[in-house]
Amino acid sequence: MLIKDIPTFDIGPQASELLDRTDELCEMCRPLINGPCSMSMADAARMESIHATLAIEGNSMDMSVMRDVISRVTDEGPFDEVVEARNAARAFDEIEDADLWDVDDLLRIHDTLMFGCVEKPGFRDHDVCIADRDDNIIYVAPHFDIVEPMVVKLFDWCGSSELPAPVIGAVAHFYLESIHPFPDGNGRIGRLWHSVVLRRFDKVFDIAPMEPEILGRRQDYYDVLSRCQKDDAQDCTLFIEFCLDTCVSSLERLADGIGIRATVPDSGTPVSPLPDEVSSHPRTGTPMPWAGRRPPSRSGIPPCRR
Secondary structure (H helix, E strand, O other), X not given: OOHHHOOOOOOOHHHHHHHHXXXXXXXXXXXXXXXXXXXXXXXXXXXXXXXXXXXXXXXXXXXXXXXXXXXXXXXXXXXXXXHHHHHHHHHHHHHHHXXXXXXXXXXXXXXXXXXXXXXXXXXXXXXXXXXXXXXXXXXXXXXXXXXXXXXXXXXXXXXXXXXXXXXXXXXXXXXXXXXXXXXXXXXXXXXXXXXXXXXXXXXXXXXXXXXXXXXXXXXXXXHHHHHHHOOOOOOOHHHHHHHXXXXXXHHHHHHHHOOOOOOOHHHOOOXXXXXXXXXXXXXXXXXXXXXXXXXXOOOOOOOOOO
């Protein structure tokens, strides 16, 4: 991969269809972010995101234990996994005010995410490769002396692109993993950046996290990442399509969990009303403040953004 290759991809019919479906589902689920349940659902989704992104990397901690570790109710668990969990929670908080396309903010958030897990902060100063369990080399990352120019090129493109945000997030995710700018934590930082791009694009993603869907399809995730990395120019079209599909799956799971079965109003098909009672988060079981009461009205829903 050369600097000039960043980014390389195509938006074909499949990606376009997934983007349209994302818009439809965001429209369906948007009433949930305007009601009294929104804070509880967002808190539950944040915990899901933290747990899943660490589990993808092999953290064995149960989500309920991880929640208690982050809240400092307990120190139970392997020391390195406790550090990872608390670091991730701090990084999730700090990134809310970050400029996503500022390299200094990338370095700052990564330092928080990997504090105590790497020897020193900053971009790597050595070459790295990725090997499988049998020590077969499956990917050689770019030479360390072009890491920063590659990240600058990527962020310049992301910050100026007019493509839909779910595409920009997927592109950032792929190239942060492929440039491999850090000694460790590249997958975590790539997923975090992608997740924040989605949440800033549409608040629905505050309650429909992407990371649990990737965890459920972890082998597919690694397979498509590896397949794209084997291309000389590292065309990430397939990775973008995979990420868009995980977004759709997450939104469909949210919609299914609260009983929404409909298309967007403009399609001419009536939208099913929200259920009279939603007592808990459809995925985590977290109690909702509106339990036993009528959920928020669907009126006043703003148009879906891209």
